[in-house]
Amino acid sequence: MERRWTLYDPRLAWMLVAPVLLLLIFFLVLPIAVMAAYTFFTFVTAGVETSALTTANWHEFLTDSYYHGFLLKTLRVGAMTALLCGVLGYFPAYFIWATTFKHKWLLLLLLIVPFWISFTIRTFSWINILGEQGVINVALLKLGIINEPLPMLYNEGAVILGLLHFLLPYMILNVYVSLEGIDRTLISAARSMGCTSAQAFREVTLPLSLPGLAAGLLLCFVLAAGSYVTPQLLGSGRDALFGNLIYDTIMGELNWPMGATLSIVLFVVLGFFAAIYTRYMGMSQIVKGLAG
Amino acid sequence: MPDSHDLSEVPRPAAAGVARAGVGGSAAGGGETSRPAVEFRDIDIAYGKFVAVRDFSLSIRKGSFVTLLGPSGCGKTTILRSIAGLVDISGGQIMIDGRRVDDVPIYKRNIGLVFQSYALFPHKNVFDNVAFGLKYRNVPKPEIARKVGQALEMVRLPGSEKKLPSQLSGGQQQRIALARAIVFEPQVLLLDEPLSALDANMREEMRVEIKKIQKETGITAIFVTHDQEEALSMSDRIVVMNAGAVEQIGTPQEVYETPATAFVADFLGKANMLAGTVSKSDGATAVVLAAGQTVNVVCPRPLAPGSKVTIVVRPQKLSVGAAVSANRLSGRVVSASYLGGSAIYEIDVGGKTSIRANAPISGRVLREGEAIDLGFDPEGCVLLDEDGQRIS
Numbered sequence: 029m030e031r032r033w034t035l036y037d038p039r040l041a042w043m044l045v046a047p048v049l050l051l052l053i054f055f056l057v058l059p060i061a062v063m064a065a066y067t068f069f070t071f072v073t074a075g076v077e078t079s080a081l082t083t084a085n086w087h088e089f090l091t092d093s094y095y096h097g098f099l100l101k102t103l104r105v106g107a108m109t110a111l112l113c114g115v116l117g118y119f120p121a122y123f124i125w126a127t128t129f130k131h132k133w134l135l136l137l138l139l140i141v142p143f144w145i146s147f148t149i150r151t152f153s154w155i156n157i158l159g160e161q162g163v164i165n166v167a168l169l170k171l172g173i174i175n176e177p178l179p180m181l182y183n184e185g186a187v188i189l190g191l192l193h194f195l196l197p198y199m200i201l202n203v204y205v206s207l208e209g210i211d212r213t214l215i216s217a218a219r220s221m222g223c224t225s226a227q228a229f230r231e232v233t234l235p236l237s238l239p240g241l242a243a244g245l246l247l248c249f250v251l252a253a254g255s256y257v258t259p260q261l262l263g264s265g266r267d268a269l270f271g272n273l274i275y276d277t278i279m280g281e282l283n284w285p286m287g288a289t290l291s292i293v294l295f296v297v298l299g300f301f302a303a304i305y306t307r308y309m310g311m312s313q314i315v316k317g318l319a320g
Numbered sequence: 321m322p323d324s325h326d327l328s329e330v331p332r333p334a335a336a337g338v339a340r341a342g343v344g345g346s347a348a349g350g351g352e353t354s355r356p357a358v359e360f361r362d363i364d365i366a367y368g369k370f371v372a373v374r375d376f377s378l379s380i381r382k383g384s385f386v387t388l389l390g391p392s393g394c395g396k397t398t399i400l401r402s403i404a405g406l407v408d409i410s411g412g413q414i415m416i417d418g419r420r421v422d423d424v425p426i427y428k429r430n431i432g433l434v435f436q437s438y439a440l441f442p443h444k445n446v447f448d449n450v451a452f453g454l455k456y457r458n459v460p461k462p463e464i465a466r467k468v469g470q471a472l473e474m475v476r477l478p479g480s481e482k483k484l485p486s487q488l489s490g491g492q493q494q495r496i497a498l499a500r501a502i503v504f505e506p507q508v509l510l511l512d513e514p515l516s517a518l519d520a521n522m523r524e525e526m527r528v529e530i531k532k533i534q535k536e537t538g539i540t541a542i543f544v545t546h547d548q549e550e551a552l553s554m555s556d557r558i559v560v561m562n563a564g565a566v567e568q569i570g571t572p573q574e575v576y577e578t579p580a581t582a583f584v585a586d587f588l589g590k591a592n593m594l595a596g597t598v599s600k601s602d603g604a605t606a607v608v609l610a611a612g613q614t615v616n617v618v619c620p621r622p623l624a625p626g627s628k629v630t631i632v633v634r635p636q637k638l639s640v641g642a643a644v645s646a647n648r649l650s651g652r653v654v655s656a657s658y659l660g661g662s663a664i665y666e667i668d669v670g671g672k673t674s675i676r677a678n679a680p681i682s683g684r685v686l687r688e689g690e691a692i693d694l695g696f697d698p699e700g701c702v703l704l705d706e707d708g709q710r711i712s
Contacts, residue, residue, distance in 0.1 A: 216406050217439040219426045222456030235443050
């Protein structure tokens with residue numbers, strides 16, 4: 029007998045999820061699988077590889093400290109960027125949350141405005157600010173404070189600055205959303221029981237906004253460690269991150285099997301950090317507490 | 321202004337029966353003369369141009385249970401929050417135990433606060449929630465543990481120290497909130513509609529519980545609600561508020577039986593309001609023409625013939641059928657609801673006036689459309705003047 033359709037029919041649920049599921053399978057899972065397969069292909073010469081299976085690529089990655097150095101540096105830059113984002117992003121988020129300004133939406137809109145301009149162009153803009161002919165150097169030279177331009181561009185600092193510029197809105201929005209979820213009577217309650225504003229912040233606001241901060245840190249870390257454009261434009265050759273290494277291997281050396289190996293490495297390492305982080309940072313525990 | 325802005329402490333009559341303000345006051349003669357626990361002097365509170373509370377004065381005796389009752393937006397919660405320091409007053413003075421607190425920051429005021437939304441810290445377990453106020457009063461650790469244990473015992477949730485608020489039911493959460501508010505022995509306990517988030521059964525249980533704990537601890541409590549039943553059953557005194565001003569202050573019996581204004585009469589228990597015209601009056605009674613019929617009512621002072629008055633009669637003070645002894649009006653049953661011991665009749669009198677009577681059943685319940693007699697004692701009503709103020 030034909031079963032009648034109901035509103036919460038599992039068949040309907042599958043049909044609604046199907047488009048996304050197919051997209052994910054064909055454009056995410058399958059490509060990754062193909063890349064994973066590529067890591068076992070044999071590199072012959074630039075642009076040529078055969079499907080003869082080999083572990084040479086993995087052997088090279090695991091034994092060559094050149095790659096390890098890049099990987100560690102990428103993780104370090106990612107972590108530093110994420111921490112700076114956390115420290116610098118918490119305050120604006122707190123301010124937007126706490127302000128009694130009537131047009132809060134305007135402040136939130138300001139956070140999103142940078143996204144209207146291409147990320148690459150935004151990154152380029154730093155060259156006009158930090159470069160030898162950039163605003164800062166020209167101004168300082170004209171004022172006679174310095175005699176020759178300060179080398180502010182093409183170093184790790186410039187890369188981190190560019191990443192901060194790119195990632196801060198993500199951090200601020202994450203923290204803001206978790207602050208917005210806090211019941212403000214909790215703060216009144218803490219104050220009525222003897223807390224000063226600062227103590228109420230430490231006891232209530234900060235711990236309850238940690239899930240947002242933690243999510244923001246993870247997001248910024250993963251995006252920074254996976255970045256490619258920013259170090260390419262604002263860093264020197266020495267400041268390249270793992271993403272640039274992959275680019276060079278694939279586009280420069282035309283060594284696709286090694287490029288695929290490095291890609292899978294970055295994918296697995298960042299995925300591993302994300303998994304460990306969500307599992308052990310107690311985020312799920314805090315989220316559970318908030319559900320009440 | 322209503323004439324009932326009586327600031328003197330009026331103890332609740334100990335014995336049953338209607339006690340007028342003066343009688344109760346003298347009976348208590350030489351009783352407690354210590355200063356009030358909380359005193360408001362001409363409080364004004366404004367948000368920008370909107371005046372939420374104007375000219376509010378009240379003094380609350382130590383250990384008493386006072387309810388601020390009124391519809392939403394009447395300013396009752398604003399007043400409560402002003403004691404806590406969560407709202408700034410724009411004029412007047414607030415004293416707690418004789419000490420002016422307008423400029424004392426909230427965390428130094430020593431008040432216990434229970435919120436409608438419980439406001440338990442979701443990331444702290446029950447112990448840390450209840451211990452919170454003690455921790456900020458530098459109470460030594462063993463003492464904290466003992467007091468928290470006692471408080472949990474008092475709200476009948478011993479052994480729940482390790483639980484997170486999300487693992488408790490609404491009623492349990494509110495008990496913990498109550499324990500948290502009283503554990504550091506504050507000078508005043510403020511309860512902001514603590515029962516309205518609970519379901520009906522739990523609400524009644526908590527009502528009894530809160531009252532019991534308040535009595536046991538002897539703490540001064542200020543309770544805010546829009547529920548007249550809560551107010552009547554729990555309070556020593558009720559402050560009825562409307563649109564930012566006090567309508568009446570009195571014991572539950574006083575505000576229910578002798579409402580000072582039309583608003584109080586209507587808000588507490590939906591009294592019948594009969595518009596009428598005085599035809600004859602001396603210093604004790606008045607004859608009033610209402611709903612096309614003549615009735616006699618008690619009247620404390622002579623009224624000019626022709627003046628407009630409103631007769632306020634509670635549905636319970638009306639008798640129907642054979643039981644009518646005075647002020648007989650005849651009407652027709654519009655609807656009848658059988659309640660077991662009594663019946664509620666909606667009665668149409670003279671085609672224009674609708675009266676609600678809640679009368680014990682003698683014989684059978686009358687049906688829709690049947691003729692019915694109703695009446696009330698001359699003493700069983702209150703007279704309001706044209707402005708809706710009680711004539712006294």
